[in-house]
Amino acid sequence: MSDMREPGHSGRLSMLSAAWVIARRDFVAILFSRAFFFFLLGPLFPVLVGILAGSVGQRVQQTAQSPEIGLVMAEADARRILAAREALAARLGESVPRMTLVHALAKGEDYEPRSALEGRAANIAAILSGTAEAPELTGPRTRIESWRGPVAMVAAQAQAGELAPWPKVRLETTTSSSATERRGRLTTAQGAQTLLFLLTMMLAGMVLSNLVEEKGNKIIEVLAAAIPMEAVFMGKLFAMLGVSLVGIATWGATVGAVLLAGSSVLPTLTTPAVGWPMLVVLGVVYFATAYLLLGSVFLAVGSLATTVREVQTLSMPVTMVQLLVFFLASYAMTQPGTAIEYFALIFPFSAPFAMLARAAQDPALLPHIPAVLAQCAWVLLLVRLGSALFRKRVMKSGPAGVKKARRSLFMRKAGAKV
């Protein structure tokens, strides 16, 4: 210990420097943790589930939605009908129902069409009997009603023989109609909102786990003794923000690489009103504010809890409320100019979602400046409130054993005469 009194190099830390010490530690710790690896893989799971569900659904749909009409008629009639159907399908595509010969009637044979429908494993949804001149369709009402027209058309074509030449239609294409553009931007806005919501929730949960872990490690008192709690909160929030930006950059690079590779896997979205680059910039800004707001609420919640179970119990209502806020912002997006939209734009927790949706639909950039400033003010306020609550709640006693002991003989009740 002989050099303990040598002049040291330490000096008083400013609030920002203190927050930086925490942020740097957390950033490095999280970046090299397994949690970050799973965070990076996180978006892959919904994509994989979506692809799997999509392909299974498509297969089911294909199987379920390829019903055929079974032909029960004389072979010559059946051949004419089938030839007419093939000729029409070549021009009209899948709108002409598929047909297959179920039973060729012998001369004078009596056959009940209903019996052909029963007990068949194939996709025979209706039976066409009679002749090309007098066709008869047997099957469930909704099905035969929808097939009445196409069957009549096929029968008429069977009677007519060769297909008459059709005139060539000249095609004049436009980018989109105003209706489709509006719908497309709405879809883009919806996509941006959903992405923002999922990211925010995922990160706020992570910052909460981080704080609980810290309380478990019992290092929080060391931090609280050395630097203001506001700095601890700020450091933690910004470390996680930094981690998330690394994650977003990684995902962005991956998506960019896929796009460059010319993949058509990604859905094509309508260009947002402010353009893609500005939407990305605003998306990052609103993501940061949404996350900082929710993160500070979760940290305040974390300060009330001492165990993971308590954290889950306490954070559940916050998550539910945030889900409602997300629904509010989604609904408000479809109601431009209404009181609901203005409320969603002003209310701090829905504002990032609502403003991002607005950016996708409205090219005006000016309203985003006060919105971002207001968000920053809310973040500062919530961080202050959260850290005050933390100071009030977390450091209220010594370890569990001491709590028990406090109830012992040396305990004094509040209000006792001093």
Next chain:
Amino acid sequence: MTGNAPSRESAAKAPVSPDPARALAIEARGLIKSFDGTRAVDGVNLSVPEGAVYGILGPNGAGKTTTLRMVLGIIDPDAGVRRILGHDRPHEVAHTIGYLPEERGLYPAMKAVEAIAFLGALRGLPLKEGRRRGRELLERHGLGHAADRQIRQLSKGMAQQVQILGTLVHRPRLVIFDEPFSGLDALNQGRLEAMMRDLAAEGTTVIFSTHVIAHAERLCDEVAIIAGGQVPFAGSVDVARDRIPAQVRLETRAREGAWRAALPADARREGRFWYFPLPESGIEPLLRALIEGEAGILSLSIERAGLHDAFVAIAGEAAARAMGQDAPEETGS
């Protein structure tokens, strides 16, 4: 050093520096803190001179940790004033303070040297310098081999030593240890005591809380006894011991005789010896009476009370008072 807690009114009026000739590392007046309606600290006064080794003694749950947390600015008092190294706001001088909390904690995945550097960085020491000093401290304390091992790979005692070194890496002027000896084996307790003495010799103010009185008796210049959220005693160890009268141990040849009248009423006999508190009139009149009464004195010694006895007596009185004050409240009066 003032002793018993004054009333809240007088505490509020108390001067911030009662002894201007002696700089105070910590001064607290009338600190009060309640949690959920329970008063944990009830008007604590502390005056810790700079350069002292100061012990805060008290039974479990007495309010030691809460007092230290208020002094350090981890929590704010409900009432009262505190000054630490001359500042009202503890975080302003955080870079000159070292603190080891009762509940030790480090990041399990951090290497020992990084943990020390991080604790230094929290107190304003650049990381690079913190790493350099961390390695140096670990080497000096026989933990050089553990410098690059993760905290989770160290034994509990080693991790605790790492945290202690992290508490000192920025070379603080004031070090506060909350129950520093708990969790350490006897060998490491001895090392920590030596470290505290070294710190004091270098001019660092050392404050530690404990409920093991022997450490305080060996190390402290002054102590404060906290019981029931109050400070029934604060002063030098000698003054604390003097609160308990010295005990006389007497061995006589005669079993009975006129000399017996010279013994106080509360004298008790254990084997060949008589034990009783030293009379207020002193030893000489007693000695004279024993000789005149032909006691046949074989041996007579005066045994001064230890700090442990003083602590038990003082804390016990305080507890009894607290119970007495609590009792009417419990009956609703």
